[in-house]
Amino acid sequence: EIVLTQSPGALSLSPGKRATLSCRASQTISINYLAWYQQKPGQAPRLLIYGASSWATGIPDRFSGSGSGTDFTLTISRLESEDYAVYYCQQYGTFPPTFGGGTKVEIK
Amino acid sequence: EVQLVQPGAEMRKPGESLKISCKGSGYNFRSYWIGWVRQMPGKGLEWMGIIYPGDSDTRYNPSFQGHVTISADKSINTAYLQWGSLRASDTAIYFCARHLGFGTGSTGRLETWGQGTLVTVSS
Numbered sequence: 001e002i003v004l005t006q007s008p009g010a011l012s013l014s015p016g017k018r019a020t021l022s023c024r025a026s027q028t029i030s031i032n033y034l035a036w037y038q039q040k041p042g043q044a045p046r047l048l049i050y051g052a053s054s055w056a057t058g059i060p061d062r063f064s065g066s067g068s069g070t071d072f073t074l075t076i077s078r079l080e081s082e083d084y085a086v087y088y089c090q091q092y093g094t095f096p097p098t099f100g101g102g103t104k105v106e107i108k
Numbered sequence: 109e110v111q112l113v114q115p116g117a118e119m120r121k122p123g124e125s126l127k128i129s130c131k132g133s134g135y136n137f138r139s140y141w142i143g144w145v146r147q148m149p150g151k152g153l154e155w156m157g158i159i160y161p162g163d164s165d166t167r168y169n170p171s172f173q174g175h176v177t178i179s180a181d182k183s184i185n186t187a188y189l190q191w192g193s194l195r196a197s198d199t200a201i202y203f204c205a206r207h208l209g210f211g212t213g214s215t216g217r218l219e220t221w222g223q224g225t226l227v228t229v230s231s
Contacts, residue, residue, distance in 0.1 A: 030213060031213065033213075035217045035218070037218070044203055044221035044224055045145075045153065045221055047218060047219050050209075056219065088152065090155075092209075092215045092217060093214050095167070096169040096170065099152055099155065
């Protein structure tokens with residue numbers, strides 16, 4: 001199965017700053033079938049980005065996804081208070097689908 | 109509005125059986141794949157398997173096959189995850205999620221999630 005490694009494990013940033021989260025795959029992800037999810041404490045995950053760079057419904061454009069092959073990035077252009085959460089990448093092009101270990105974005 | 113509703117919590121003893129549910133509303137339930145995801149305490153997400161309620165076609169992550177059973181009743185818009193014999197290590201939150209884009213070469217993205225069922229297995 002494809003192993004996804006997310007870095008850093010945690011990120012401490014002030015509101016208004018830019019956050020850059022990385023997701024590296026152990027094999028090429030076919031057709032960029034890579035998604036990003038946000039999870040807040042006590043809540044279900046929420047789909048942010050799919051197809052490496054397409055926004056899910058209702059997701060603000062301060063979130064953006066990029067990358068291809070084995071290296072992918074989620075960027076939050078200007079952190080707002082509601083963005084502090086854990087972010088997971090997931091590949092869904094090779095069975096079984098797998099998730100990265102997550103990056104926690106914390107308030108500095 | 110597309111919604112998936114799950115019970116909040118279940119508690120069982122080791123060795124007991126359990127079946128948890130996921131009820132869909134706001135869309136044609138039988139036409140979308142529904143998957144299950146495990147989150148152990150303080151840990152990340154693990155994809156367990158998926159079912160197409162229209163014909164009950166089911167696919168399992170090999171890591172979970174043989175220990176859980178996924179099923180669906182399209183007449184009542186409900187998917188299920190069940191265990192025949194629970195272990196303490198099954199203690200986790202279990203989410204159901206509607207998949208979009210399932211097809212050749214892709215299981216699709218997890219577009220709508222239920223709120224999760226906390227399963228606690230303890231003697």
